[in-house]
Structure formats: structure tokens, C-alpha cells
Amino acid sequence: MDILLNLFAFLSPLxxxxxxxxxxxxxxxxxxxxxxEIYDIPSAKRGEAxxxxxxxxxxxxxKKEPKKNLLVEFVEPLKEIFFLHRVxxxxxxxxxxxxxxxxxxxxxxxxxxxxxxxxxxxYSFNLENLIFIAYLSYGFGVLGSLGLFVKRISNKExxxxxxxxxxxxxxxxxxxxxTGLLMIQLDDYSNEVLSYMKGxxxxxxxxxxxxxxxxxxxxxxxxxxxxxxxSKFFHGPVKFFTFHKILWNDSYQKKGSREEKKIMQQLNxxxxxxxxxxxxxxxxxxxxxxxxxxxx
Amino acid sequence: MKNLRDFSKETQDTLExxxxxxxxxxxxxxxxxxxxxxxxxxxxxxxxxxxxxxxxFPFPIPSEEEKAKIVEKFLKGIEKLLDPESNWTFLxxxxxxxxxxxxxxxxxxxxxxxxxxxxxxxxxxxxxSEILRRIYKRYFTPSGKLLKSxxxxxxxxxxxxxxxxxxxxxxxxxxxxxxxYCPIGIDNGLIARELRKMFSQELGMAPVEVYKxxxxxxxxxxxxxxxxxxxxxxxxxxIEEDIHERIGKKISIPVDKKGAAILLLHNGGEYLAWPDHIxxxxxxxxxxxxxxxxxxxxxxxxxxxxxxxxxxxxxxxxGLRHLQIAHDLGVKKLVIGECGHSHKVYTIVFDKILPAxxxxxxxxxxxxxxxxxxxxxxxxIKFDPNRNNFPVTMHDSCNIVxxxxxxxxxxxxxxxxxxxxxxEMNPNRSYNYCCGGGSGFAIIRSLNFPTWRIKVSFRLxxxxxxxxxxxxxxxxxxxxxxxxxxxxxxxxxxxxxxxDLFEKYKITYSGLAEFIVNAIADIPPFLNLDELPE
Numbered sequence: 001m002d003i004l005l006n007l008f009a010f011l012s013p014l015x016x017x018x019x020x021x022x023x024x025x026x027x028x029x030x031x032x033x034x035x036x037e038i039y040d041i042p043s044a045k046r047g048e049a050x051x052x053x054x055x056x057x058x059x060x061x062x063k064k065e066p067k068k069n070l071l072v073e074f075v076e077p078l079k080e081i082f083f084l085h086r087v088x089x090x091x092x093x094x095x096x097x098x099x100x101x102x103x104x105x106x107x108x109x110x111x112x113x114x115x116x117x118x119x120x121x122x123y124s125f126n127l128e129n130l131i132f133i134a135y136l137s138y139g140f141g142v143l144g145s146l147g148l149f150v151k152r153i154s155n156k157e158x159x160x161x162x163x164x165x166x167x168x169x170x171x172x173x174x175x176x177x178x179t180g181l182l183m184i185q186l187d188d189y190s191n192e193v194l195s196y197m198k199g200x201x202x203x204x205x206x207x208x209x210x211x212x213x214x215x216x217x218x219x220x221x222x223x224x225x226x227x228x229x230x231s232k233f234f235h236g237p238v239k240f241f242t243f244h245k246i247l248w249n250d251s252y253q254k255k256g257s258r259e260e261k262k263i264m265q266q267l268n269x270x271x272x273x274x275x276x277x278x279x280x281x282x283x284x285x286x287x288x289x290x291x292x293x294x295x296x
Numbered sequence: 297m298k299n300l301r302d303f304s305k306e307t308q309d310t311l312e313x314x315x316x317x318x319x320x321x322x323x324x325x326x327x328x329x330x331x332x333x334x335x336x337x338x339x340x341x342x343x344x345x346x347x348x349x350x351x352x353f354p355f356p357i358p359s360e361e362e363k364a365k366i367v368e369k370f371l372k373g374i375e376k377l378l379d380p381e382s383n384w385t386f387l388x389x390x391x392x393x394x395x396x397x398x399x400x401x402x403x404x405x406x407x408x409x410x411x412x413x414x415x416x417x418x419x420x421x422x423x424x425s426e427i428l429r430r431i432y433k434r435y436f437t438p439s440g441k442l443l444k445s446x447x448x449x450x451x452x453x454x455x456x457x458x459x460x461x462x463x464x465x466x467x468x469x470x471x472x473x474x475x476x477y478c479p480i481g482i483d484n485g486l487i488a489r490e491l492r493k494m495f496s497q498e499l500g501m502a503p504v505e506v507y508k509x510x511x512x513x514x515x516x517x518x519x520x521x522x523x524x525x526x527x528x529x530x531x532x533x534x535i536e537e538d539i540h541e542r543i544g545k546k547i548s549i550p551v552d553k554k555g556a557a558i559l560l561l562h563n564g565g566e567y568l569a570w571p572d573h574i575x576x577x578x579x580x581x582x583x584x585x586x587x588x589x590x591x592x593x594x595x596x597x598x599x600x601x602x603x604x605x606x607x608x609x610x611x612x613x614x615g616l617r618h619l620q621i622a623h624d625l626g627v628k629k630l631v632i633g634e635c636g637h638s639h640k641v642y643t644i645v646f647d648k649i650l651p652a653x654x655x656x657x658x659x660x661x662x663x664x665x666x667x668x669x670x671x672x673x674x675x676x677i678k679f680d681p682n683r684n685n686f687p688v689t690m691h692d693s694c695n696i697v698x699x700x701x702x703x704x705x706x707x708x709x710x711x712x713x714x715x716x717x718x719x720e721m722n723p724n725r726s727y728n729y730c731c732g733g734g735s736g737f738a739i740i741r742s743l744n745f746p747t748w749r750i751k752v753s754f755r756l757x758x759x760x761x762x763x764x765x766x767x768x769x770x771x772x773x774x775x776x777x778x779x780x781x782x783x784x785x786x787x788x789x790x791x792x793x794x795x796d797l798f799e800k801y802k803i804t805y806s807g808l809a810e811f812i813v814n815a816i817a818d819i820p821p822f823l824n825l826d827e828l829p830e
Binding site for chain 1: 297298299300376379380381382385386387388389392396397398399400402405417422443445446476477479480483496499512610612616644647648650651652653657663670697700702704705
């Protein structure tokens with residue numbers, strides 16, 4: 001039993017990284033798609049200008065090197081990650097504050113776990129001084145998950161779009177934070193979490209050394225890690241693609257690039273669509289070059 | 297609506313009724329008394345109105361056998377939308393939008409159709425996407441097959457589901473304002489487009505005006521208007537004569553001029569509906585000494601590309617021909633005239649449809665707007681901004697502003713050519729509202745779709761125009777709405793005509809080129825503010 005406990009605890013963060021890596025690779029390896037931006041593009045912001053347009057505002061853009069401020073491109077998403085500013089600005093269902101609580105609960109939980117890991121491995125310090133982080137994380141998490149649960153079940157418009165699995169996900173998050181909140185009420189919680197973390201890295205976890213609450217909380221946390229890549233929780237990492245690679249791309253194709261080679265290959269894909277105006281079993285290029293416009 | 301499963305109800309009864317009382321009010325500017333006409337029993341028997349009481353498709357109701365085939369094709373179509381070879385063009389953005397929405401519905405308030413309709417559930421940007429997501433889950437994922445409604449895999453595909461979804465794909469103008477609101481970057485506008493594409497490329501279903509009288513006619517006759525090369529040449533002659541009469545100077549419009557630096561590609565509709573627009577470009581380019589040409593090759597004089605709205609194959613066919621014509625003429629640049637979707641197609645979409653080493657890719661594809669700014673600022677032409685001494689605002693074309701990022705040149709031009717009479721609409725630039733005629737809506741005239749378009753789709757833009765001019769509504773003050781897109785201009789024309797805005801408030805519209813030429817000091821004023829264009 002303890003072997004399983006050790007294995008699961010040790011592998012769950014690794015499998016999280018592996019899962020994210022595989023998902024990222026799969027998405028990245030999808031075909032080169034047609035450009036499909038939405039402006040403003042943060043990286044195009046210049047000076048005090050309120051709006052940031054495209055390089056296409058210039059004559060002879062092809063002869064000029066586009067100016068991009070990559071720092072801004074990667075700073076801009078922080079507004080969404082830490083303040084959910086679009087939800088705050090545009091959502092009319094009152095989701096923002098609860099969603100903000102839940103997201104901060106998660107960010108602080110990762111920070112708390114990191115600090116415990118640091119303490120257990122590289123740098124020892126008095127964890128008691130940082131307990132407020134755990135309180136904030138678990139407190140925010142409980143409030144956020146409960147708030148969103150109530151919102152989704154009580155608002156008829158949101159309810160229409162919410163399914164059983166969405167409620168289960170929120171309940172699961174509630175359990176994660178609630179067990180954490182109970183765990184840090186234990187007299188010896190500090191030693192327990194440190195021992196648990198040391199046990200993971202040295203592969204010496206023994207269930208008998210921990211309270212049921214600590215074991216339960218960490219088990220739920222490990223399941224949460226595993227669940228991220230295979231669930232809606234992946235909506236966070238996926239923003240790298242939706243924003244940086246699609247909506248904010250704003251870059252034209254370069255000669256001799258890997259992208260260009262892929263486009264050449266893709267033009268030779270067979271068009272499998274079946275409508276009368278499509279030439280079956282011909283490639284995209286052949287279809288595009290077709291000058292016989294009578295339907296088949 | 298109590299449950300999204302109602303979408304599959306096997307009945308001709310409408311899913312949602314649209315009533316005048318529910319729509320966003322146009323008061324105090326306009327008093328609307330007319331409701332919606334009751335459909336005749338004959339029409340109801342013949343066509344399907346089961347979404348919202350309106351239809352853009354004069355398709356007869358099929359037999360049971362045909363219905364079964366449609367269901368089969370529809371499911372194959374969804375499979376192809378997710379196949380890397382069949383849908384390489386949009387697989388990545390489409391599949392991410394299909395799979396990672398968290399249903400916070402932050403997008404809802406972005407949509408001019410949803411808000412304008414009085415927030416009817418079926419028009420919520422996420423509604424049609426959620427129907428497709430649930431179908432996808434139910435028929436294509438193991439969790440959906442196993443857990444069904446627990447994971448919201450609960451929409452059954454029958455003929456009624458498909459027919460309503462076809463209609464619903466044409467209740468979104470693809471303006472993608474919803475994508476601007478989404479905290480995750482989900483693109484419900486793209487999902488609407490991909491649905492249209494699947495219907496066209498797999499089931500052969502598209503609005504008559506967009507496919508048969510649209511891209512097919514464009515490819516066969518040379519223009520979606522039906523105008524052939526000879527008719528085009530005749531119109532050019534007529535425009536040259538008209539210019540001579542109006543400004544007292546002979547201007548020769550270059551056609552098929554080898555060695556020209558620029559091929560100027562207008563929206564073909566302009567030649568027939570707004571020849572003044574073509575004339576304005578000719579005058580402006582002539583005065584500025586631009587070395588350009590038009591083309592009389594089949595397709596070469598009509599820059600529209602309706603494929604952008606519904607079909608990747610048609611999009612590629614038309615686009616490739618335009619680029620080939622530019623290449624054959626030996627021009628260095630293809631400059632897109634005032635047509636929104638054409639702007640997006642050639643500068644953005646075609647960037648990755650051809651390899652960068654292709655000679656066709658290397659024809660520089662540019663918007664006319666930066667060039668117009670350059671002309672105005674160059675000092676080559678003497679302008680008198682007082683010619684434009686009337687309240688003027690600008691309607692931003694979604695394609696040019698939000699989907700392409702060209703926002704400032706047109707503003708620089710207007711500001712330079714007015715004595716501080718320019719006022720922005722609110723919201724504007726990338727946050728603008730669609731005119732309501734985008735993605736083909738302005739040209740779809742089948743059955744009772746135009747009524748829906750005018751009453752629902754045009755609604756917020758109508759209100760926005762009136763709000764913008766609310767302090768100068770007096771009849772003796774002419775007011776101009778500038779649009780840099782032919783489709784938007786068509787929508788503005790219909791709005792102004794339908795609601796009598798010219799007669800009531802002297803609100804009219806113009807393209808940017810006409811507005812610029814109106815300010816050229818050496819010739820008579822070009823705009824006639826006492827009559828509505830066309």
C-alpha cells in the first residue's frame with residue numbers, strides 16, 4: 001500500500017508535466033493553420049497609443065522588419081492570469097470575484113507546496129511564518145469553488161450550459177481546499193506536511209506516520225495534478241496557443257522556414273470533402289487551380 | 297429555453313420567437329410600429345422556419361430518405377472538420393475553441409445580434425458552439441459515448457438539429473467581437489464559420505446568394521455581380537465620361553497596363569452600385585501620380601472573395617486567380633480597395649495559403665488605407681478641409697480593424713481633411729460593432745431573411761449611429777457616416793433607407809475615397825449631401 005502511495009505521490013507531478021508536454025506537442029504539431037488574429041496585439045503597442053494595430057498599417061511592410069515588443073506580449077497575459085481582467089470587465093453573471101478567489105487559491109496552493117518542498121529539501125526555514133499563504137490559498141479556494149458552484153446552479157442562463165461533470169469538478173476543487181483547510185488546523189500540521197514532502201523525495205512515505213486528513217488532502221492534490229492535462233483545467237496552459245500562436249500571431253511567413261515547408265506539404269493533402277463543387281481525390285493545390293467550374 | 301436538448305425537437309414549431317417588443321429600443325430617435333409579418337401557411341408548409349421564424353434558405357423540406365442521408369453526411373462532415381488533412385486550414389484554432397471553453401459566457405455581451413435581439417438565447421455566441429460541442433462529444437468521444445448527459449454529450453443529431461444549426465450558422469456575422477472578450481481565447485465566430493464550411497464542403501448547402509450567385513458566378517462570369525469583362529470596360533468608359541463632366545478634366549482610368557506598379561482591386565459591386573467610388577479612386581490616384589492599373593481579366597476587376605465566409609476551396613480558387621492576374625500583369629503590389637473581407641483575405645488569410653517562395657506570395661498585398669494616408673500627407677494634392685465642414689463619423693469595418701489591425705490610417709485621413717468635425721462612434725476601433733451586414737448578410741435576400749437582418753442584425757449599429765449624432769440631429773445639418781468597406785456601405789444604405797434616416801435626420805454615408813476627393817481644392821465638391829448615394 002505504501003509503495004503505491006509513494007509511487008502516486010512521486011509520479012503525479014511528473015505525469016502532470018509529461019501530460020502537459022504531450023498535449024503541447026500534439027497541438028504544436030497540428031498543421032500550420034491560416035492566420036486568424038484578433039487585434040489589438042499587445043506586442044504591437046507603441047508609446048501611449050490606446051490601440052495597437054498591425055504592421056499592415058504601413059506601406060511596403062514587406063520591406064520592413066516588424067517591430068514587436070515581446071516583453072509586453074508575455075506581460076499582458078498576467079493581467080488575465082492574476083486578475084481575470086476580461087472576466088471582470090465583460091462578464092455579467094457575477095463570476096469574476098468567485099473565479100478570482102478560485103484562481104488565487106490555486107496559485108497560492110502551488111506556491112505553498114513549492115515552499116514546503118523547498119523547506120524539505122534545499123533550504124530550511126520556519127514554515128509557521130508562512131502559514132498565512134496556506135490559509136489564504138485554502139480559504140480563497142473554498143470560497144471560490146463554493147461561490148462558482150452556487151452561481152452555476154442558481155443562475156438559469158449559466159445552468160443551461162453547466163453539466164454534471166462541471167459540478168463534479170467544482171466539488172472536487174472544494175474538497176481539495178476544504179481538506180487543506182482542515183489539515184492546517186491540526187496541531188502538528190507543520191511537521192506532517194514537511195515529513196510528507198521529505199517522504200516523497202526520498203521515496204519513504206509511510207501512511208501510518210500521517211493523519212488521515214493529511215493523507216486525504218495530498219491524495220486529492222495528486223489526483224488534481226494528474227487530472228489537469230485531461231480536463232477543462234487545461235484551459236490555462238492552452239492559452240499559450242489560443243493567444244500567442246493564433247490570436248496574437250501578427251507575423252508573416254518567412255521564406256525557407258519550417259512553416260513554409262509544412263505549407264508546401266499541406267497543399268498536397270487530398271481534399272476529402274464531398275460537396276459537388278469539390279474535386280474528389282485531388283489535392284488542395286489541384287482543387288485551388290481547377291478551372292473547370294462546372295460541378296461534378 | 298429550459299434545456300439545450302430542445303434544439304433537436306422534431307417539430308416545425310420555432311425554437312424562439314422574435315418580437316419587436318423584445319428588441320433593443322431605437323427610441324427616442326425612431327418609433328417603430330410595424331411588427332413582423334405573419335408567415336403564410338403556404339410558406340410554412342414549403343420551407344423550414346423552425347429556428348426563429350426566419351430562413352435564408354429556400355430549400356424544400358426533404359423526404360425521410362433524404363433526411364437520413366443528410367444526417368449521415370453531417371456526421372461525416374464533423375469528422376472531417378477535425379481531420380488534419382481535410383481541415384489543415386483551421387484545425388488548430390477550431391479544435392481548441394471546440395474543446396476548451398469553460399462556459400463562463402463572458403462572450404455574450406460582445407455580440408450585437410444577441411444584445412440587439414433582447415438577449416435571445418439562441419443568438420448567444422456560445423449557444424451554437426455549445427450545440428456543436430455536445431454533438432461532437434456524443435458521437436466522437438469515448439467519454440461522451442459512455443457518460444452521455446453527465447458530460448453534456450446530450451444533443452441528438454436528427455434532421456431538425458441539422459436544419460436549425462445550418463440556419464444558426466447564418467445568424468452570426470463572423471465579426472469575432474466575442475473572441476475579443478474571451479478570457480481563454482476561444483473563438484465562437486470561427487466555430488460559426490467552420491459550421492458554414494462543413495455545410496458547404498460536405499453537404500453542398502450554402503445561401504444561394506453566397507454560393508450559386510456568389511462565388512460560382514464570380515468564377516464563371518468574372519464577378520459575383522454577373523458583370524463580364526466587356527461590361528466592365530463599358531462601365532469604365534462611362535465613369536471616365538462622368539469624371540470629365542463633374543470635374544472638367546479628362547482622366548484616363550488605366551486598365552491592363554503592363555508595367556504598372558500596383559493592381560488596384562475593387563469590390564465588383566462598387567462598379568454597379570457606387571460608380572462614384574471608382575471615380576473617386578481614379579481622381580485621387582491620378583492627382584497623386586500613382587502608377588496603377590485595373591484589370592479587365594475575368595475575375596480581375598472584382599476583388600470580393602465570398603469563400604472567406606463559408607468555403608475554403610472556393611476561397612483558394614478565387615484568391616489564387618486574383619494573385620495570378622496580378623502576377624501576369626507584372627505588378628509589384630496588389631492594393632485592396634475599400635472592401636473589408638477582401639482586405640483580410642489577401643493580407644492575412646493568404647499569407648499562409650501559399651508558400652513564401654511562391655512568386656504569387658511575393659506580390660505585396662496591401663490595404664489601400666495606408667496609401668491614402670500617404671497621398672493625403674504627401675502634399676502632392678491641395679486639400680481644403682473646410683469642404684468637409686459637417687459632422688462626420690466612421691464605421692469601422694470588422695475585417696479591417698479587428699481582424700487585420702488597420703485602425704489609424706483612415707483616422708489620420710479623416711482628421712486631416714475635416715475642420716475638427718470628426719467624432720468617433722462608441723465603441724470604436726477593434727471594439728466596434730459590426731454593421732450587421734457582415735459575412736454575406738448584406739447580400740442575402742432570400743425569403744424573410746432580410747427582415748431579420750434589418751430588425752435584428754442592423755439594430756445596434758442603427759442605434760450607435762443615432763447616438764453618435766444625437767446632439768446634431770437637426771434636419772439642416774448634413775451628417776456623414778464613412779465606411780471603408782463595400783459590404784458595410786450596403787448595410788448603412790439599407791439602415792438609412794429602412795429607417796428614413798436621411799429624410800428625418802439628414803444622415804448619409806460615403807466611402808473614404810469620395811470623402812477625400814470632396815476635399816480636393818482644385819475641383820468642384822464631389823459629395824452631394826442633398827441626395828442619398830445610389
